Amino acid sequence: MSSPCSASAPCDSSCHTAARAASRAWRVVLRVALNASGWVTPSDLIWTVSLAAIQHRHGVCGSVGEIGVHHGAFFSVLAATAVGGERLFACDVFEEGQRAGFNVDHSGRGSRSRFFGTLRLALGAGFDPERELALAPYTSLRLHDEEARQTDAWTMPRFRMLSVDGGHIEVVAFSDLRWAAGRLAPGGLVAVDDAFSPAWPGVSRALRDFFHLFDRKHERLRPLLATTKKIYLTTPSHHSKYLHAICELSHGSGHRLLQEYGGGDDLPHPKNSSVWHKVSTVPIDFIGHMLMLTEPPVNGSRLDPVLNTNARGLAKRWEREQPMVGVPKPHESYSVAVSKEMMRFLAGTVSVNAMPPGVMQKTMKVYGRCNPSRRH
Numbered sequence: 001m002s003s004p005c006s007a008s009a010p011c012d013s014s015c016h017t018a019a020r021a022a023s024r025a026w027r028v029v030l031r032v033a034l035n036a037s038g039w040v041t042p043s044d045l046i047w048t049v050s051l052a053a054i055q056h057r058h059g060v061c062g063s064v065g066e067i068g069v070h071h072g073a074f075f076s077v078l079a080a081t082a083v084g085g086e087r088l089f090a091c092d093v094f095e096e097g098q099r100a101g102f103n104v105d106h107s108g109r110g111s112r113s114r115f116f117g118t119l120r121l122a123l124g125a126g127f128d129p130e131r132e133l134a135l136a137p138y139t140s141l142r143l144h145d146e147e148a149r150q151t152d153a154w155t156m157p158r159f160r161m162l163s164v165d166g167g168h169i170e171v172v173a174f175s176d177l178r179w180a181a182g183r184l185a186p187g188g189l190v191a192v193d194d195a196f197s198p199a200w201p202g203v204s205r206a207l208r209d210f211f212h213l214f215d216r217k218h219e220r221l222r223p224l225l226a227t228t229k230k231i232y233l234t235t236p237s238h239h240s241k242y243l244h245a246i247c248e249l250s251h252g253s254g255h256r257l258l259q260e261y262g263g264g265d266d267l268p269h270p271k272n273s274s275v276w277h278k279v280s281t282v283p284i285d286f287i288g289h290m291l292m293l294t295e296p297p298v299n300g301s302r303l304d305p306v307l308n309t310n311a312r313g314l315a316k317r318w319e320r321e322q323p324m325v326g327v328p329k330p331h332e333s334y335s336v337a338v339s340k341e342m343m344r345f346l347a348g349t350v351s352v353n354a355m356p357p358g359v360m361q362k363t364m365k366v367y368g369r370c371n372p373s374r375r376h
């Protein structure tokens, strides 16, 4: 990777420290997160660790946190990416909130003791969650309240990475997205879980509301990367830098990707998941911005018919726009396979009302693959 590590950032994101964090996070992925109860996917774990390393290379620092931690599978990896000077934040209704009826949709069941147990397993028995963690053990809807402004949730440094995976009904997910957008550091990332799940349409609707009602000009957040489960959003200031980095990395194996990002040659090699062997993305035009879409496995069971797009005209835009530097020039026509969930999400996001025919094709303009040798 070409970008230098940052020695002048407000956290210790020197090459050495960032590499140690990437390596630690990778070990937590393999030893803890994949074995803890929860719903994490290898693809999201690889991308989360890599994106954190990309952030550190660009000198982006800040707090790391999650709304909706359940038993800490994803949070343990997020926490492991933190370098010196970065703080941890967790919000969940936990058992008390469950009893009081705040876990409305039962998308998970946060348990404080199991969460702490996972963290000690991941970060070492010496890790003291009560002391080292800013905890908001209540419904995330309260984060907007006036009294919350005096708590760590507001006074700690703005977020480098914040996972939104709490209540999955529209009103809660929308409220969480709004809060996240307001608490993000420049170059921070928000990872929204279940963004394309037919089981949790509230999250897709919340995203649509966010981009159509609250952040119409995308001044706060821009879509950056979408896996089959999560969408990662970032601030406009760093959108093109990250696109470039993702593009450069997206034709190798997940394991090599992490080695390159500082994990080192001695990283344990996982088995039994295609994503460890191949990580690829395709850039698409999405609500007026470039979004990197991870390609589902070619023989995956949930693929919709391939979407054919015509990228003529986009080439001109590519030439005009400096942020496109590092991304291959669009070529004439291109196909991309997307999951049904993704298709539904895209449809929901481009229009609040029913989508006129052809809009999907217009929205899904494709720029071309990152790795020119793989273009058709």
Ligand SMILES: C[S@@+](CC[C@H](N)C(=O)[O-])C[C@H]1O[C@@H](n2cnc3c(N)ncnc32)[C@H](O)[C@@H]1O
Pocket (backbone or CB within 6 Å): 037, 038, 039, 040, 066, 067, 068, 069, 070, 071, 072, 073, 074, 075, 091, 092, 093, 094, 102, 103, 104, 105, 107, 108, 109, 110, 111, 138, 139, 140, 141, 165, 166, 167, 168, 172
């Ligand atoms: C899908 S689970 C989270 C999974 C977790 N991120 C993981 O990686 O395993 C959703 C979590 O959100 C919590 N939750 C539900 N409604 C909430 C709310 N309004 N505020 C905060 N947390 C909430 C639940 O207790 C549950 O732990």
